Amino acid sequence: MSEHELRVSKIRDGTVIDHVEGGQALNVLAILGIDGSEGFGVSVGMNVPSDRLGRKDIVKVEDRELSQSEVDVLSLIAPEATINIVRDFEVVEKNRVTRPDTVTGVLSCPNRNCITNADEPIETRFDVVADGVRCDYCATILRADIAEHIDV
């Protein structure tokens, strides 16, 4: 794929999250807790043509290497994502995301009556189950609608 088709320029150092399901790029940033205020260069490509996904999103974060535990959370909304760690314009590491056992503090519980939505000093915690995640406090199961419950 040529530079022109990608529409997002190469980065010198940082992380490229590729093969994100179309439309999920902003959720990827939300899950990673990146909103621009950190001062990293962030570029987002949306609905880029892809052989594998039809349309895909790409997220590039400059000067920041994401850890495996950070990126594994992405598997919930972008199971096909690949993570490229770039140093001096070269991809030095390429990983797939794998499903974590638990997700802490990223998602909010959709059950309004859950104690995690009361005014308590508490982080949400979800168990990753067969095809979704499950609140450790109230047992509510979150499936396809996960992206709607990302705490931004």
Place this chain on the structure above:
Amino acid sequence: MMRQDHLITATQLSRDDIETVLDRARAVADDPAAYADRHAGRVLALCFFEPSTRTRMSFDSAAKRLGMNTIDMGDVDSSSVSKGESLSDTVRVIEGYADAIVLRHPSEGAATLAGERVDVPVVNAGDGAGQHPSQTLLDLHTIREDHGLDDLTIGIMGDLKYGRTVHSLAAALTEFDANQHFISPESLRLPRSVRFDLHETGAQIREHEEIEPVLDELDVLYVTRIQKERFPDENEYHRVAGEYRIDAETLEAADDDLTVMHPLPRVDEIAPDVDEADHARYFQQAHNGVPVRMALLDTLLENANPDGDEGTGVDR
């Protein structure tokens, strides 16, 4: 031997845990005097963030019959909770006053949170529409004394969606060889999370909208209240509630040995004419709350104080 620090949900209980408590409940019921000073000098905190009469009194009675004292938070209106204190802070403070905490709270997951914040045993006495596992233990004790817990066919009827006693009972029964029939209106079926757990255990469950087709197969019929506030429209409530009401005539089609249970309070889902029938067991069931909660507190306190020398109670 039950290995738990807290009792938060029925899903945490193994068959062994359940049988440990129920065996002890039987022993307590047979010889209550032997337990009278068991936990003398210990204190149980009753923290009810939601109104309750019978569960609170049942725990109060159980604790006192073990020689314990109880301290009661009182009504939520008059406590520091209304001044905006978090549950996390409240239980941390109360931990210093008591050897165990019984908690009822309107939010699902409240007891889980409390259990994470304190070291003394926490008993969940109801968390919103979540769980009510001590009720389940007394329900199981009642069923066990009549029928045993294996090779059992039970019908659970009423509000299965919000009924926390139902969620706990259904989960606990998966530890035994029980066929579970769930009878409810479409809008009050079991919630997805409970269904998920039942499915995971491979439990045999069937769902129905009417009681009649399954009534004669049942060993136990567990009736729960359908609450008016679950319906947007009062006429709809009256129509639905009327369909899930049983009376002596309904029970003519039942097996002679059918046991009818209800976590109480009932409104009119069981007609008073059932009270006199041999089937009725709901008052006995409520009474069983005392020996079962004695056994539960005894077990949890024993786990929390393995040397048995912190209270002035009898050494074992």
